[in-house]
Amino acid sequence: MDLFLQQLPTLLGVVVGALGSYLALVRSDQARFRREEAARWEERRLAVYSDYARSVKKTVTVTYRIAAELGCGTHPDPLPLEEARPLLAEANAGRDPSGEALLMLGSVDVVDRARAWVVTVMEMERYVREGGRDPEAWQALLVRQRAGREGYYTAVREDLGLPPGHSARWRLPVTEPVPDQR
Template sequence: MSAFIQQLPALIGVVIGALGSYAAVVRSDRARFLRERTARWEERRLSVYSDYARSLKKTVALTYRVASHLGADPHPHPLPMAEAQPLLAEAAVAREPSGETLIMLGSKEAVEKARVWVAVVLEMERFVREGRREPEAWQTLLAQQRAAREGYYAAVRSDLELPPGHGARAPLPSVPVA
C-alpha cells in the first residue's frame, strides 16, 4: 500500500493534467465554433445586403432609362414607359423577398436606411410613370437617391465592421486620347 501512496502525487498530477488539457481543448473548440458561426452570419448578412441593393438598382436603372426617353435624364439608352412597365413590375416582385430577408437579418440601422432608399426609388418610379419632363426635379430625385444609397451602404459597412466610405464618387482615371 505504501507504493500506491508514493505514486499518488504522480497520479493526481496526471489526472490534473488530463483535466486541464480537456478544458483547453473544449475552450479552443468553443472559440473556433463561435468564430466560424460569426463568419457565416456575416457572409449571410453581406449576401442579404447585396441582394437588396441589386434589386433596388434594377429599378433605379430602369427609371434612368425612362427618364431619358422623357428628356429628363442624359442616359444613353432611352426606354419608353410601355416597354419599361413589365420590367418595373418584375423588379418590384424581385425586390419583395430580398426586402423581407433584409428585415429578418439586417441591423436596425441598415433596415431604416434601406427604407429611406426605397422610398426615394419609389418616388423616382412615380416620376417616370406620371410622364414628367422636368430635368431639374429629376436631378433633385437623383441627388436624394444617391444620398439615400450612401446612407444604406454606410449602415451596411458599419454593421459588417468594414472601413467607412465607398469609391462610387471617386473621380475616374483619365483615358489618354490617341
C-alpha cells in the same frame, strides 16, 4: 500500500493535467465554433445586403432609362414607359423577397437606411410613371437617391465592420464639343 501513497501525487498530477487539457480543448473548440458561426452569419448578411442593393438598383436603372426618354435624364439607352412596365414589375417583384431577407437579417440601422433609399426610388418610379418632364425635379430625386444609396452602403459597412468605402459619386470629365472640320 506505501508504494501507492508514493505514486499518488504523480497519479493526481496526471489526472489534473488530463482534465485541464480536456477543458482547454473544449473551450478552444467552443470559441472556434462561435467564430465560425459569426463568420457564417456575416457572409449571409453580406449576401442579403448585396441582393437587396442589386434589386433596388434594377428599379433605379429602369427609371433612369425612362427619364431619358422623357427628356429629363441622360441615360444612353432611353426606354418608353410602355416598354419599361414589365421591367419595373420584374424589379419590384425581385425587391420584395430581398427586402424580407433584409428585415430578417439586417441590423436596425441598415434596415432604416434601406427604407430611406427605397422610398426615394419609389418616388423616382412614380415620377416617371406620371410622365414627369421637369429636369430639375428629376435631378433633385437623383441627388436624394444617391445620398440614400450612400447612406445604405455606409450602414452596411459599419454593420459588417468594414472600413469606409467609396461614395460612388463618379466625377466624369467635361468633354468639349469637337469642332466641325469640313
